[in-house]
Amino acid sequence: MRFLVHLAGALPLLWLLFDFFRANLTANPIQAIEQRSGLTAVSFLVASLACTPLAWLSGWKNLTQRRKALGNYGFFYASLHLLTFFILDYALDFAAIWGDVGQKTYILIGASAFLLLLPLAVTSFNFWMKRLGKNWKRLHRLVYLISPLVVLHFFMAKKGDFLRLSGDILQPLAFAALVALLLSLRLPPVKQAILRLKSKLTAGES
């Protein structure tokens, strides 16, 4: 299981590098790297969010031990996304970045999500887990805020209008639905209802 997570974490990068050296990243490779790293990052964030509810449902405790690695891969691809934007796209021309997009809401939302993710990545080492104790869990609940921000950033980078449900919104809509589902499963009444239902079902079986 641990191996599978690391394999899943490495594959998108290897695939991206493979396509890069084969010149298979469309006629606009910088944009392609930006978009693929972003999509990979949000996928890993959602995967890490899915671990806990799936562990309740399946009773497979091993899953909860994988969510940290999945979250860290999310951070890794988010960093790649950010570095591509700063270095490849804008060649570290901060005046141009500020003039171009610094005042744009979707960039600010994406940047906030990344800044909030940063302390989670830093404290993902066991040293910090021990040191922070209960607060570690509290701190890492920031992901409940980060994931909606990331989905909003995704919506706003697409040509379409999510309030009117029109345009190029299918992908962000799918991620929004997943995040909404995974967060609402954590609401105590929902969680208890599911666990009750599960124990009834398993009792029926035996």
Added chain:
Amino acid sequence: MIPKIPSSEITPKSVYLSRRSFIKAAGVVAGSLALAACGVTAPEAEQPTSAAPAAAESKSDEKGNPATSYRDITTYNNYYEFTTDKAGVADLSKNFATRPWEVEVGGLVNRPGTFSVDELVKKFPPEERIYRLRCVEAWSMVIPWMGFPLAGLLNAVEPSSSAKYIRFESIFKPEELPGQKEPWYPWPYQEGLRLDEAMHDLTILATGLYGGELPAQNGGGLRLVVPWKYGFKSIKAIVKIELTAEQPATLWSSIAPNEYGFYANVNPQVDHPRWSQKTERRIGEFSRQATHIFNGYADQVASLYDGMDLAKNY
């Protein structure tokens, strides 16, 4: 602020790198940007596809900007009727028949009619127009179209005095254009121009690319090209042209009216509400360059908008 420098000065030909050589160069220096900045010239020409006409790389626009490669023009397409994946349009459209192609011209005209493209190119011999194309997504290309001024066709159908606008409509065939099955868009694609914009000599109906036929992924059988406007105005696969008294609705302004206007003139001073339009990336080049008002065609078209507030009429 980005200084206002002509694009030809920002990106001299010597710095111009083809995408492949950029990738190669980037591989050699492993991410260092120094090489690109020193003006490394392309060691190897782009491999033209079998359909690419000869001497494809030597064309350039009136400002000396080299034409984008045939391969890039035909494999990087914003054509949501097929897919939102720009690299996927060429494959999905390979069985789409661009000939025979007919367009119905009607509305407020004295001589309405249906014309085949074969008929049109006989009547209005296509000429090569090498135009810059600036996408609203902040990338751009230089494209050697073959086409004829729309004014010729409009004069032939004799607009009545009440005609003030032109409405264009694309083909609607969800079984062949799978993106049209998506419920998020008010298909078919439609676009519009003011009559004086449509009559302007820069406005063409394109029937070809790089001296050959217009590929399906680029809007064949017949597409509009209005080089001073964002690319989405240049509607593809036109089957209907209608002259109207009222300003027609357009697909993108129906989807997001606060983001996509009727005019959609290229303008670095008027941002898209969500992203900037100050700079653009020329496909095949590495660094961004300044975007110019009316996409560099201000001398020819700025007078069409005298006295208009371009920030309001975006």
